[in-house]
Amino acid sequence: MELVLRAVPVQRGLQSEHQSYVGSLFFGDVARLLNDGHLYVPNDPELPDFAQRKLNPTRVKAIAQYILDTYQEGTTFFPPICINVQPLPTYKDGSIFLPYHAVTLRLTDGQHRCFGIRQALKDIQDKQLEYQVLCQLELGVLLYAALSLEEERQAFRDQNLLVQRPSVSLSHTFDRRSPVVLIAKDLIKRVPQFRNNVEMVENSMGKHNPKLMTFSTLVTATHHMFPNLKSKKDLEPRIDWAATFWATTASVLPNDPWRAKSKEERSVQRQELLAVSAVVFQALGMLARELYLEGVPEEELVKWLARLQEIDWRRSNELWRERGVTQVGATVEPIISNTKTTVDACYKVLREFVGIATVCGAILRDIS
DSSP states (O other), X not given: OEEEEEEEEEEEOSSSSOEEEEEEEEHHHHHHHHHHTOEEOOOOTTSTTOOSOOOOHHHHHHHHHHHHHHGGGTOOOOOOEEEEEESOOEEETTEEEEETTTOEEEEEEOHHHHHHHHHHXXXXXXXXXXXXXXXXXXXXXXXXXXXXXXXXXXXXXXXXXXXXXXXXXXXXXXXXXXXXXXHHHHHHHHSTXXXXXXXXXXXXXXXXXXXXXXXXXXXXXXXXXXXXXXXXXXXXXXXXXXHHHHHHHHHHSTTOTTSOOOHHHHHHHHHHBSTTSHHHHHHHHHHHHHHHHHTOOGGGHHHHHGGGGGSOOXXXXXXXXXXXXXXXXXXXXXXXXXXXXXHHHHHHHHHHXXXXXXXXXXXXXXXX
């Protein structure tokens, strides 16, 4: 029995005997080859043929979920995997012929994609029709012909050497699937202080960047506001409420600190005020979630948020240090770290100023 792959030769080295081919595998074939042991991943550091990183089950689960979330729309995008074929394959008339019971396909790149494919098929195997559709999706393959172990390890190293993930902000900017990202994109259009004032590419705000915050910060704040949101249905009421929340917050903060500024003005402002820090935007997202779950209507948000204007937003305010929001740096200047602990501490301060108290799972407002 033979394994036949449709393929074309892409390299016949002039300085060596190496041959490479580009082909494809069905998702169903990937799972079958893994199960049969013919698609082999040398990821065990205890074995002498170790040539891969160890498998990360969390990544496998995330990739499987990505496949299940996208395949029905036909938008599952994967880069090709790379395989070292042993023994040397036979190529004829556009196909590669491999002796099925003797071949070893050693993955040099793409093990998490392959295990994610197998996991996705396992997760959906009780749905026969969808299972068959998923089995017929194709994955690109770059096949190296009979590399030595040393060459295989070098291939793994080289394939991963220059890999660089896009910034989180840019990834969100290009995303059209996530409902949280879609809400955040609409907020940029609807909230006057956000319009043309959010950094959409970079993850951090450079010293000379006049923008208010990064898009990744706004998406994180929106996620705090609407956690576990999976469906794109009925987003409009959420967007309306969220836009009102942010516009109202901007209106009550002293001196409208979120408005567009020059590079010089923004640089000075970041050094002096917490109101423009990523931590505060995330904490405000958490505050918004509490108000949203309580069903506070848009027209009443200004009553709830008015007390934010009473906060002394200067970094030098001792309140922030006492509550764990800022720390004293080496230069004795207050610094703020973008960590979950700091965000939680900031949220507690905002909650206290707004006058929220929790009683038996419901929130009450201290109006004294």
